[in-house]
Amino acid sequence: MSHYPQSLLTLIKNLSKLPGIGEKTATRLSMHILKASKKEAFDLAASIQIVKEKVRFCPGCFGLTDQELCNICQDSKRNSNQLCVVEQTDDMISIEKSNAYSGLYHVLHGVLSPMNGIGPDEIKMNELFARINKSGISEVIVATSTSVEGEATASYIFQELQQKNNITITRIASGVPIGGDLKFIDQLTLKRAMERRYSFS
Amino acid sequence: MSHYPQSLLTLIKNLSKLPGIGEKTATRLSMHILKASKKEAFDLAASIQIVKEKVRFCPGCFGLTDQELCNICQDSKRNSNQLCVVEQTDDMISIEKSNAYSGLYHVLHGVLSPMNGIGPDEIKMNELFARINKSGISEVIVATSTSVEGEATASYIFQELQQKNNITITRIASGVPIGGDLKFIDQLTLKRAMERRYSFS
Numbered sequence: 001m002s003h004y005p006q007s008l009l010t011l012i013k014n015l016s017k018l019p020g021i022g023e024k025t026a027t028r029l030s031m032h033i034l035k036a037s038k039k040e041a042f043d044l045a046a047s048i049q050i051v052k053e054k055v056r057f058c059p060g061c062f063g064l065t066d067q068e069l070c071n072i073c074q075d076s077k078r079n080s081n082q083l084c085v086v087e088q089t090d091d092m093i094s095i096e097k098s099n100a101y102s103g104l105y106h107v108l109h110g111v112l113s114p115m116n117g118i119g120p121d122e123i124k125m126n127e128l129f130a131r132i133n134k135s136g137i138s139e140v141i142v143a144t145s146t147s148v149e150g151e152a153t154a155s156y157i158f159q160e161l162q163q164k165n166n167i168t169i170t171r172i173a174s175g176v177p178i179g180g181d182l183k184f185i186d187q188l189t190l191k192r193a194m195e196r197r198y199s200f201s
Numbered sequence: 202m203s204h205y206p207q208s209l210l211t212l213i214k215n216l217s218k219l220p221g222i223g224e225k226t227a228t229r230l231s232m233h234i235l236k237a238s239k240k241e242a243f244d245l246a247a248s249i250q251i252v253k254e255k256v257r258f259c260p261g262c263f264g265l266t267d268q269e270l271c272n273i274c275q276d277s278k279r280n281s282n283q284l285c286v287v288e289q290t291d292d293m294i295s296i297e298k299s300n301a302y303s304g305l306y307h308v309l310h311g312v313l314s315p316m317n318g319i320g321p322d323e324i325k326m327n328e329l330f331a332r333i334n335k336s337g338i339s340e341v342i343v344a345t346s347t348s349v350e351g352e353a354t355a356s357y358i359f360q361e362l363q364q365k366n367n368i369t370i371t372r373i374a375s376g377v378p379i380g381g382d383l384k385f386i387d388q389l390t391l392k393r394a395m396e397r398r399y400s401f402s
Contacts, residue, residue, distance in 0.1 A: 003297040005267040007255045011248040017241060019233050020226070031291070032220050033249055034256055034265070040218060041253045045246040047212040048234055052242045054208045055235055064235070066206040090232070096204040 008034070062107040062124050063089050072096075072105060079103040081138040085128060085157060087111055087145055095143065103141075106131060111149040112156055120156070129160060132167065139168045146174050209235070263308040263325050264290050273297075273306060280304040282339040286329060286358060288312055288346055296344065304342075307332060312350040313357055321357070330361060333368065340369045347375045 004012070008030055015026035033041050054066040060073035072078060072092075082103025086092050092105045110123040120126060132140065142157050144150040154171055161169050175193035176185050185193075205213070209231055216227035234242050255267040261274035273279060273293075283304025287293050293306045311324040321327060333341065343358050345351040355372055362370050376394035377386050386394075 003272070003294045005256050005265050005271070007248070007251045007267045008265065011252045014241075014245040014248045017237075017245075018230050020229070025221070028221070029219050030252065034252060036218075038253055040215075041249055044215040044218075045249040047208070047215045048242055048246040048249075050208045051212045051231065051235060052239050055206050064206055064209065066208045070206070071204070093204045 057107075061092075061105045062109060062127065063092050063105060077102075081136060082141065083132065083137045083139070084141040084143050086143050087150065087153075091143065091145075101141075103139075104137075108144070108153070111144060111147070111153040113149045125156075128157070132161065132164075138166060139170060141170050141172065143172045258308075262293075262306045263310060263328065264293050264306060278303075282337060283342065284333065284338045284340070285342040285344050287344050288351065288354075292344065292346075302342075304340075305338075309345070309354070312345060312348070312354040314350045326357075329358070333362065333365075339367060340371060342371050342373065344373045 011030045012026045058065040058070035063070045085106045108123045142154040144153045212231045213227045259266040259271035264271045286307045309324045343355040345354045
């Protein structure tokens with residue numbers, strides 16, 4: 001490695017810190033950057049700096065934004081009576097891509113995990129309850145993942161909110177994925193799919 | 202994609218331009234940069250800019266350097282009578298890693314390829330001959346690749362230099378790679394290995 005100029009070595013080292021990028025890939029990327037136009041390289045460098053300077057959590061939903069409020073919180077056409085609770089910003093984006101939901105979001109930035117010392121204060125849980133108390137939300141859709149922690153977090157939210165009148169608390173359905181072959185589906189999922197079976201209507 | 206903030210989208214777009222980085226990987230890298238410390242992200246951005254500003258061709262060997270001359274051309278301990286001709290800077294680094302050579306290099310930055318309009322003027326060929334004429338080089342080792350163009354380039358260098366007295370022109374050996382299983386070696390390589398067989402000494 002010492003055969004490269006020092007500044008190229010620094011770039012390779014910094015690129016290697018990215019997830020899934022080893023030394024070989026970092027070297028390949030560095031050589032590309034070296035051969036690329038000055039504009040392309042400087043645009044890349046600038047966009048990294050701008051992202052770190054501009055992108056922050058939306059004070060409404062704790063999703064990502066580079067404005068005062070994120071596009072979704074700003075959008076007056078969305079149904080402000082519905083609130084979908086997700087673990088991470090990625091989950092919010094996955095639901096958005098499905099086009100199945102037009103309400104607002106709340107990103108917890110984690111799940112309850114007492115084993116790892118993560119309680120309600122470590123994630124945006126108190127912010128969730130404060131928001132529900134303040135606004136006219138009539139349905140809370142809990143879309144945390146179906147992992148053990150995700151389910152526990154969903155139960156916690158349900159328990160905390162169930163005394164409240166005029167709020168419906170729902171959980172996203174779990175079962176066999178569309179296009180899923182039954183023989184490849186795990187037993188727990190199949191059990192859940194049988195339990196939550198519904199009548200043709 | 203429109204669910205991400207604009208500055209994040211710009212970063213994803215710029216990262217996607219790197220070789221082997223698709224939109225999904227670019228998104229994952231962007232999310233990592235977003236979560237990484239400000240120092241880590243700014244160091245990465247700065248190292249991209251520094252590489253573009255500082256790294257250039259060494260005026261001696263046309264390898265990469267961020268100084269006046271590259272480390273190898275600067276090194277007075279190296280054998281300045283030997284000159285190894287390679288296609289690309291990567292080849293030079295591969296040979297350096299092998300620790301099998303202690304002379305100087307000359308990077309052609311390409312191979313002769315008349316089909317693609319690449320003649321001696323398009324690569325650092327004239328610079329090679331000028332350098333050999335000026336300096337006290339006694340051996341030129343042609344280490345271009347064993348592709349058709351690499352072999353043709355090697356022949357060209359041999360023809361141009363063969364009139365010169367007191368210069369030995371050599372070509373790196375080709376044959377069966379060490380650890381290579383004969384049944385996986387192509388016929389041309391095997392033919393070459395048979396032709397260039399040598400006596401045990």
